[in-house]
Amino acid sequence: MKALAAFWLRFLTLAAFVMTAGFVFVRGQSPGIKVVDLIPASLSGETNQDSEPFLAVQAVNPQIMVASAFTPNPFSASGNAPVYISEDGGNSWLLSAITPVQRMTCDITHAMPTGENHPRGDLHAGTLACAASITLDESESNDVSASAIMNVQSTRTNVDQPFVRALGISNSDHIYVGLNDFNQLNGHTATVDVSVDGGATYKSVPIEARKTAGQDGPSVRPAVAGDNTVYAAFFGWRKFNGTVATSDVVVVRDDAGAIGPLPFQALKDPSDKLPGRLVVKSVSIPWSNAPTLGQERIGSTLSIAVDPNNSSTVYVGWADHGSKGDIYTLHVRRSTDRGVTWSKSDLPHTTIRSATNIALAVANNGAVGLLYQQLSGGRWVTHVVQSRDAFATIQDVVLANVPANAPAEQFLPYLGDYDYLLAVGNEFRGVFCANNTPDLANFPQGVTYQRAANFSTKTLTDGSGNPVAISIDPFYFSVPVKP
Amino acid sequence: MNTSKFFLAGILCVNLLGVVALPQATGNQAALVKQSSIVFAGTVSQLGATSFAGVPKSAQTVVVRVDSVLKKPSAVSLKKGDNVTVELKDPSAFQQGTQATFYTEGWIFGSGVAVKELGHEFRCGTGEAAKPAGADEKAYQQAQERISDQELQDRLNAADFVVIGRVTDVHRWNAPKSAATRVSEHDPDWHEAVVEVQSVLKGGQVKGNKVVVRFPGRNDVAWVHSPKFEKNQQGIFCLNRDQATGVPTEKVAGRQVAVYTCLGHGDSLPMSDAPRVRALLKN
Numbered sequence: 001m002k003a004l005a006a007f008w009l010r011f012l013t014l015a016a017f018v019m020t021a022g023f024v025f026v027r028g029q030s031p032g033i034k035v036v037d038l039i040p041a042s043l044s045g046e047t048n049q050d051s052e053p054f055l056a057v058q059a060v061n062p063q064i065m066v067a068s069a070f071t072p073n074p075f076s077a078s079g080n081a082p083v084y085i086s087e088d089g090g091n092s093w094l095l096s097a098i099t100p101v102q103r104m105t106c107d108i109t110h111a112m113p114t115g116e117n118h119p120r121g122d123l124h125a126g127t128l129a130c131a132a133s134i135t136l137d138e139s140e141s142n143d144v145s146a147s148a149i150m151n152v153q154s155t156r157t158n159v160d161q162p163f164v165r166a167l168g169i170s171n172s173d174h175i176y177v178g179l180n181d182f183n184q185l186n187g188h189t190a191t192v193d194v195s196v197d198g199g200a201t202y203k204s205v206p207i208e209a210r211k212t213a214g215q216d217g218p219s220v221r222p223a224v225a226g227d228n229t230v231y232a233a234f235f236g237w238r239k240f241n242g243t244v245a246t247s248d249v250v251v252v253r254d255d256a257g258a259i260g261p262l263p264f265q266a267l268k269d270p271s272d273k274l275p276g277r278l279v280v281k282s283v284s285i286p287w288s289n290a291p292t293l294g295q296e297r298i299g300s301t302l303s304i305a306v307d308p309n310n311s312s313t314v315y316v317g318w319a320d321h322g323s324k325g326d327i328y329t330l331h332v333r334r335s336t337d338r339g340v341t342w343s344k345s346d347l348p349h350t351t352i353r354s355a356t357n358i359a360l361a362v363a364n365n366g367a368v369g370l371l372y373q374q375l376s377g378g379r380w381v382t383h384v385v386q387s388r389d390a391f392a393t394i395q396d397v398v399l400a401n402v403p404a405n406a407p408a409e410q411f412l413p414y415l416g417d418y419d420y421l422l423a424v425g426n427e428f429r430g431v432f433c434a435n436n437t438p439d440l441a442n443f444p445q446g447v448t449y450q451r452a453a454n455f456s457t458k459t460l461t462d463g464s465g466n467p468v469a470i471s472i473d474p475f476y477f478s479v480p481v482k483p
Numbered sequence: 484m485n486t487s488k489f490f491l492a493g494i495l496c497v498n499l500l501g502v503v504a505l506p507q508a509t510g511n512q513a514a515l516v517k518q519s520s521i522v523f524a525g526t527v528s529q530l531g532a533t534s535f536a537g538v539p540k541s542a543q544t545v546v547v548r549v550d551s552v553l554k555k556p557s558a559v560s561l562k563k564g565d566n567v568t569v570e571l572k573d574p575s576a577f578q579q580g581t582q583a584t585f586y587t588e589g590w591i592f593g594s595g596v597a598v599k600e601l602g603h604e605f606r607c608g609t610g611e612a613a614k615p616a617g618a619d620e621k622a623y624q625q626a627q628e629r630i631s632d633q634e635l636q637d638r639l640n641a642a643d644f645v646v647i648g649r650v651t652d653v654h655r656w657n658a659p660k661s662a663a664t665r666v667s668e669h670d671p672d673w674h675e676a677v678v679e680v681q682s683v684l685k686g687g688q689v690k691g692n693k694v695v696v697r698f699p700g701r702n703d704v705a706w707v708h709s710p711k712f713e714k715n716q717q718g719i720f721c722l723n724r725d726q727a728t729g730v731p732t733e734k735v736a737g738r739q740v741a742v743y744t745c746l747g748h749g750d751s752l753p754m755s756d757a758p759r760v761r762a763l764l765k766n
Contacts (some may be wrong), residue, residue: 075520075589094593216584
């Protein structure tokens, strides 16, 4: 009798737990597609605007991943800013305060090359710390699971939007940090910090060769192929009137890891023979550091991706004013001759209105992936599109379709000035941010919440049954590469 | 429990109390609570173990079952009955079944909570009636109140000026052409507040009884925690000489005056905090 009573007690307890917590339970997940809210169960009470996500995957052991967002240290205003770490291929995530920045970064990107053979590390990060001045730290962790604070290898002020890519080579990782460096002369601010010794030393390489409007745009994006070809894309701002930048979309290339005396000068534009191919000239890019596209700001969204097995094929995507009254339109172009010539117009299906946060990646089989977030019918819709034929035919998967008017913005960026997409084996993996209401209708491919959530009542709880307000959460996803 | 076990437990408890330096003084306890982000009473259930995957296991880590939670951030899910991984300073002082109050800081947050010990107090849970949780919580609430004062004291100490005043004007600050201008999403969009000083609580006299305070008008992530001023706002303001904008002086009523900034979270306080601020500044 006692055993029976104990059984029912355990059963009812488990049932109550499942009904109220709802975490770590897969909700209607589509076959092969994984969408996971990164907020851990033990932070179920959080209501932060965890925007601007990024992702790094350990190439040798892709079970190990690091993600980031504008997530503050959950327990201390003076503690270190955290990152999310997964050791099981993204099924579960924990938060560990290992960045060198106090409380919360105001920009962070990272990469995990594997040349130095650290099974759970070689995480290289570029972070901005926000105080009276904005400070860049370029830092490294050899073991992200050890929970030690990352080692700062280089630091300086007066820069913006570090964007880290890397390539593992022997025992010295090659690291490329695109950034807008206001310390550069003559307004040639588009810069790539290059390290060929695992971050021990960095050399700042200005990649702008033309006259600017006093500076270039914030986004400077490197892309590295396995054969040591390094591309970088940037917005060459030619005019700026406070609300609109007249900009070229420029791509530079280096064929030897950018370690020579004149790096990033392999591509010259036929119009002026200067380094940097002008993919498009004089596009109009609105600059609005206020809620403009829904509750999001706009002004600098840019992505570049190179085929890992054929560095001649490279894609670039950006947003500009568009046409027919649209304020922000995405475009994607392609080169198949190492950036010498580019498609004259947008690739099919890639002129996308009212959208931002473009991220491109190319898989081993040549499939190209395109992640973006579109404001449509008062909702933020997150798409991942892929194609084997340069977007002539596409597979479009909607990962999230959430209300755009809630929650209210806590700060800008609302979702992020970027999100991210990577190709890992036969998967596209990435991160995006969205309203975290536990409503299965918002996640057409299904979703897994680690934090306490009740999908029946569509409410979050703090783990003790108390309701928690909705907020912006970072979401990890994996989508099979189109064969 | 038989008599011998009861007796042994009593001896163990007395011995532990004897060998461990207890934070008995109120000041020490307040200092520990101040340092700690998470304080809880619990019972050690496993040695050299962790309570969830992803936490580095070592001889210093133990699993503790939570008996009561005394302090935690609201974002953190932690309740009676949860298992917490604690990285101890000195694991030799602990055994399975040891009951203690743990003063900790957060470490790793996953399916559970992992913390690092800052200090502890052993509790006699065996052979001695447990202290009512409510009594503990009241004591810790009092301690936390004192800590708020301490944190405020630190901010007051760091300020060049502390004034009570009223904002008479707010306007965008246009940097002179000589100043470097950069377009960035983190552009603070500096604004100026003119504060009519009603009394100076810290710092020298203010000529003309007005000071210019620069603050970021932008709601960018870099400045989200900085105070934003509004016209007719009255309060207590912790000010520092401007080292952020690159133009630390300004001409006001024909004379060059120093400009101040008010950037930190909590540097702008409501008038209701005036008695506390005055009292703390007297210390």
